[in-house]
Amino acid sequence: SLFVAPDCESFVRRGSLYPDVYDYTRCANPTTDVLEAKIAALERAEAARCFGSGMAAVSAAILSCVNAGDHVVAVEAAYGPTRLFLTDYVARFDVSVTFVEGTDTQEFVDALRPNTRLIYLETPSSMVFGLQDIEAVVSVAKERDIATTLDNSWASPYFQNPREMGVDLVLHSATKYLGGHSDIVAGVVAGSKERIAKLSASEGQLLGAVLDPFASWLMIRGLRTLAIRMERHQQSALRVAEYLEGHPRVAHVFYPGLDSHPQRKLACKQMRGASGLLSFSLKDAGQAEAFAIVNRLRYFGIGVSWGGFESLAIPVTLPSSPPGAPHGVQGRGTMWGARLHIGLETADDLLGDLERALH
Numbered sequence: 179s180l181f182v183a184p185d186c187e188s189f190v191r192r193g194s195l196y197p198d199v200y201d202y203t204r205c206a207n208p209t210t211d212v213l214e215a216k217i218a219a220l221e222r223a224e225a226a227r228c229f230g231s232g233m234a235a236v237s238a239a240i241l242s243c244v245n246a247g248d249h250v251v252a253v254e255a256a257y258g259p260t261r262l263f264l265t266d267y268v269a270r271f272d273v274s275v276t277f278v279e280g281t282d283t284q285e286f287v288d289a290l291r292p293n294t295r296l297i298y299l300e301t302p303s304s305m306v307f308g309l310q311d312i313e314a315v316v317s318v319a320k321e322r323d324i325a326t327t328l329d330n331s332w333a334s335p336y337f338q339n340p341r342e343m344g345v346d347l348v349l350h351s352a353t354k355y356l357g358g359h360s361d362i363v364a365g366v367v368a369g370s371k372e373r374i375a376k377l378s379a380s381e382g383q384l385l386g387a388v389l390d391p392f393a394s395w396l397m398i399r400g401l402r403t404l405a406i407r408m409e410r411h412q413q414s415a416l417r418v419a420e421y422l423e424g425h426p427r428v429a430h431v432f433y434p435g436l437d438s439h440p441q442r443k444l445a446c447k448q449m450r451g452a453s454g455l456l457s458f459s460l461k462d463a464g465q466a467e468a469f470a471i472v473n474r475l476r477y478f479g480i481g482v483s484w485g486g487f488e489s490l491a492i493p494v495t496l497p498s499s500p501p502g503a504p505h506g507v508q509g510r511g512t513m514w515g516a517r518l519h520i521g522l523e524t525a526d527d528l529l530g531d532l533e534r535a536l537h
Contacts (some may be wrong), residue, residue: 232351
């Protein structure tokens with residue numbers, strides 16, 4: 179946590195004048211610096227800043243882009259705590275928000291106001307995995323000098339690099355795939371040197387949500403297997419999604435890796451693959467049926483996080499049609515189902531488990 183100076187002269191010259199001289203881990207740490215350089219390289223960014231949680235990264239990224247009186251346009255199906263931060267917390271400082279589904283870029287254009295300073299993206303989005311056209315939205319934002327941030331936790335930098343498509347700040351709940359072992363809680367924001375330096379000096383240091391250097395070391399270890407893990411997550415998740423799509427009890431499968439996904443063309447354009455998180459809705463089922471199916475699963479733990487080695491399931495309510503579906507096939511209301519994270523277990527075991535639970 180602490181680095182001592184050899185003499186008083188060095189002590190008073192520390193900090194921004196000598197960024198390679200370490201002082202206090204809330205400001206910088208050599209182990210975390212190594213991790214930040216690796217993540218910046220993975221995200222095709224100039225720099226990165228790590229935080230003590232994904233939500234710390236989200237809040238720091240948003241606060242670095244807005245001031246009192248500003249307006250934000252955000253994806254409706256964003257991570258729940260992100261929505262709360264935008265609707266409740268920053269409202270204290272007269273920052274307002276408009277939510278849009280986001281599958282049509284025109285929705286962002288229509289939601290803009292003269293005081294809009296940030297467009298917040300999450301693609302694929304939470305729970306329903308709708309996509310935003312990153313390049314199109316960024317083009318709209320740049321024409322109006324509006325900042326863009328994007329939560330890239332679902333795809334990871336292995337499958338998607340929003341910085342290459344012009345996004346200003348890319349963020350992750352690094353608790354998920356970047357860590358990969360379900361043994362750390364962390365977040366990260368990546369972007370230009372200028373933006374990250376400003377964010378690090380302000381939100382990074384003053385809000386205090388620093389990443390512990392031991393957790394940084396654990397994430398460096400996790401990054402070494404990112405590629406092979408993501409390939410396995412994708413391979414098994416696609417098998418599960420295809421199985422669920424053909425099951426008579428399943429109404430819809432929400433997974434951008436399926437050829438039937440209404441935004442499959444866009445997914446192939448801006449992503450190199452699909453991760454292990456998906457959801458499905460049930461035909462003619464309520465809460466009791468959804469609970470019963472999840473409770474009967476033997477190899478899926480019931481847990482809210484995801485992105486680790488283990489398979490997980492939680493009961494959820496989902497829209498009656500996937501985001502981006504043609505207007506003629508869109509339904510109304512919600513349906514009960516489950517969100518699944520497909521871990522690194524043998525896919526045959528997971529498929530057998532799902533078959534027993536659904537039967």
